[in-house]
Amino acid sequence: MxxxxxxxxxxxVYTNRESDLFCKDSARTIERINSLIDAFQRASKPIFFIRHxxxxxxxDLGRMxxxxxxxxxxxxxxEGDEEVEYxxxxxxxxxxxxxxxxxxxxxxxxMLENSLREKKIxxxxxxxFMTNFCxxxxxxxxxxxxxxxxxxPDATGTPGTxxxxxxxxxxxxxxxxxxxxxxxxxxxxxxxQWDRT
Numbered sequence: 048m049x050x051x052x053x054x055x056x057x058x059x060v061y062t063n064r065e066s067d068l069f070c071k072d073s074a075r076t077i078e079r080i081n082s083l084i085d086a087f088q089r090a091s092k093p094i095f096f097i098r099h100x101x102x103x104x105x106x107d108l109g110r111m112x113x114x115x116x117x118x119x120x121x122x123x124x125x126e127g128d129e130e131v132e133y134x135x136x137x138x139x140x141x142x143x144x145x146x147x148x149x150x151x152x153x154x155x156x157x158m159l160e161n162s163l164r165e166k167k168i169x170x171x172x173x174x175x176f177m178t179n180f181c182x183x184x185x186x187x188x189x190x191x192x193x194x195x196x197x198x199x200p201d202a203t204g205t206p207g208t209x210x211x212x213x214x215x216x217x218x219x220x221x222x223x224x225x226x227x228x229x230x231x232x233x234x235x236x237x238x239x240q241w242d243r244t
Contacts, residue, residue: 048169048170048195049167049168049169050171051092051093051094051095051166051168051170051171052084052092052172053095053159053171053173053174053175054080054083054094054095054097054137055153055173055174055175056097056098056099056177056181057077057133057134057137057175057176058098058099058130058132058176059129059130059134060123060124060130061073061134061177061206062074062077062136063130066130070176070177070205070213072214073176076202076204077134077136077137079174079201080137080138080174080202081136081137081138082238083172083199083234084137084138086242087172088140090241093144093166094142094144095143095146095162095163096133096143096144096146097145097147097148097153097157097159097175097181097185098131098148099131099181100124100147101122101125101126102126103125103126103127108122109149111150111151124149146158146159150184151180151181151184151185152187153181153185153188154185154189160192163194168194169194170195171185171196171197172237173186173189173196173199173229174199175202175203176203176205177203177206178203178204178217179205179216180205182198182203183223186224186228186229190228196230197229197231197232197237198225198228198229199231199237200220200231201217201234203220
């Protein structure tokens with residue numbers, strides 16, 4: 048199959064220790080993402096870098112921060128803020144396609160699907176942040192529009208929740224994805240299989 052790598056929201060908001068959304072395993076997560084990027088670059092396969100960014104006036108927020116019916120007065124991911132920039136450790140090869148989004152799914156309201164179709168892509172490999180929001184939403188959307196999905200949970204990151212740690216939430220999302228959305232592989236497992244193809 049023709050395969051593309053989707054690197055979702057590898058942004059400072061998740062990797063800066065001062066951020067409310069800091070993911071404790073983010074340094075190792077970025078390392079795993081970089082190993083995937085390197086493999087795709089060596090194979091001359093498409094790589095898409097996706098970033099979550101909102102207009103400073105909030106005019107493109109929709110319900111992003113209004114899921115309870117009580118909108119937040121302030122919000123993250125404002126255009127121009129340092130938190131929306133890519134983590135400086137992230138490998139950024141030339142020729143990668145960049146996609147800007149303002150919803151959880153990288154497909155919602157973007158040109159991603161059309162770009163994948165133009166490149167005759169059948170399968171997407173998903174890594175990045177956050178495991179349980181943007182990565183999971185993108186995987187489900189990809190499945191719904193008939194792409195095959197590989198989900199790499201240890202190359203995704205999340206700050207966790209009040210009830211689940213990062214590792215527990217990775218496992219929970221991975222179990223859900225494996226139950227009917229896509230193949231779940233660790234970075235090591237995926238790369239081992241990738242090297243054989």
